[in-house]
Amino acid sequence: MSGRTVTIAEVARHAGVAVSTVSYVLSGKRTISADTRRRVLDSISTLGYHPHAGARSLASKRSNVIALVLPLRAGMHVPVLMRFATAVVTAARRFDHDVLLLTADEGPEGIRRVAASALVDALVLMDVELHDRRVPLLRELAEPSVLIGFPAEPAGLTCVDLDFAAAGARCVAHLAERGHRRIALLGAPVVVYDRGTGFARRTREGFTEAVAAHGLDGLALPCEETFDEVHTTISRLLTDRPALSGLVVHNESAVNHVLGALRQLGRRVPEDVAVVAICPDDVAERASPPLTSVLIPAEEVGREAVRLVMQKLEGREVPDATLLPPHLAIRAST
Amino acid sequence: MSGRTVTIAEVARHAGVAVSTVSYVLSGKRTISADTRRRVLDSISTLGYHPHAGARSLASKRSNVIALVLPLRAGMHVPVLMRFATAVVTAARRFDHDVLLLTADEGPEGIRRVAASALVDALVLMDVELHDRRVPLLRELAEPSVLIGFPAEPAGLTCVDLDFAAAGARCVAHLAERGHRRIALLGAPVVVYDRGTGFARRTREGFTEAVAAHGLDGLALPCEETFDEVHTTISRLLTDRPALSGLVVHNESAVNHVLGALRQLGRRVPEDVAVVAICPDDVAERASPPLTSVLIPAEEVGREAVRLVMQKLEGREVPDATLLPPHLAIRAST
DNA sequence: GCCGGTCGTCGAAGCGCTTCGACAGTCTCA
């Protein structure tokens, strides 16, 4: 079972066939008789053979590893990122690939390094900014890549994301259906907008357009993440616009603070103020009261990103943009 | 710059030396004259050479990749996990290694696969349980490994972690110094204790022993993570023991709910109830009021785990257990 | 009964790198 590492030659000898036959059994690239295949597979499992990844990558020019590039920046909600990451790993395994984790601190050079050294076959990038330093590099790389999120110039790239504009609009429509006329959006911290992170802006645009389309009175504000700042923002908001009755919150870290602040200000949810959040389901469900929300379909996005990158690896054409439609889950807060 | 992949042979030709000379320049395993070294390095950078990872791993029996095994389980605080993960990646890069991300859903078999296929040289495992299914496997593996956390039987393994018992004790000592006599620990959700996760139990033990040592009246309770459950727990606690004046919270997700609940129950922090948390610094700083806390030194733990695993790779002896001492940061909540 | 095709298998040529032994050329010291 254990001990020295088993090679394909030992498997071949044990099964009484040629090395190449074992290889073809494993890859399925040539027809092998059922009998031979069985003998080979038996030998593989009795010897506990695992192909040497390096040798395989050298000979086949495929490492069966994809890179997951995950910058960790201020204001990003880490659990959501993590769910993307695990979804990518799980999906990649389904295609018989492993995942190499790259962070930002090496800079774009790290991406070039793993690509040029054939450590990875393809790349999935998360948390893409509008003017992302990594994007120009991707264009000159031979390895296929997929972005989770949209940069300012997505032409020629493959991008996947939740349709945040539609999500923002969906929240507005829901509040409008419930009869709310004056509403507000509490978004990401200022720094996130300033950085030009796409999803924050797109939600705001969707919100603003939908507000106009429904003839509502709507205001979009950034929102910091400490309780005190949230409290200040909300109490000012309620003072300035006493008739405000609906809130869209697109900031996972602030969601609970928003509810706490409303509680402290004596506003009941949903009787006085209805709240819709754009956040992961577990955050929405754990809140008090549970929040009506559009979830960020992290698993779905991660899976889709991997599916696309695998298609590109096979040389197939894929759409430039994939926008996943938002789903609204109605709970107690509206 | 770009285009077809550059090989060591092309570098050698360009620099007018033998392939092996280039290799020795890169590895430093034989002395090379300053002049030759410079010529070779020049050629490398003008040609944009990056060694082929697969070829290197095949020839040298080292992939320069370590696995980070990161099960994602209920009740774990994801941002903390993520900080471990990025610390591991950063530290690994410093040793010229990359990090392969493994999740739990493949089970222990995934560990065996990446080890047996020589995809990775070594393993770092996070979020270790007392009776972890992965541990027996590690013992039979040829590849060195380091655990972040402690299983029930750590003999023969290398483990690193914050000294949670000391952290629990430190919090108790701090409250005792401030004159509090009746205190309580709000810990992890029940499921985490049931699973036998080491750090939760060790904190509780440290708390309990310190309570006895200081002659205090102390109670340790598990703590769920929804606002309503936290509220229930706390209001019952305050009803049962009206003289309670100090709280240790070891549950990142519940920290803000605890403060919210105290606020709602009309207890001021720190005047009526002092609160010490064991949680990341950013959570403590963002709370209202900012919390006196023992932080989880994720970066330090991750870095130490990598350092240890690299030492083991070099065949050096390392200590079985590394416990990092807790540091208490005093803020407004006590 | 022979020819062209398929099927199943084999042997060998690399893939790009590391490392070992060899070997000129230099230096050191008796």
Next chain:
DNA sequence: TGAGACTGTCGAAGCGCTTCGACGACCGGC
């Protein structure tokens, strides 16, 4: 001044795998 020890470099032998071309064996069709 020559033996011995270094230094700096080279050539070649693999590392374990994939893949290409080759080649019997067998098939059906005429």
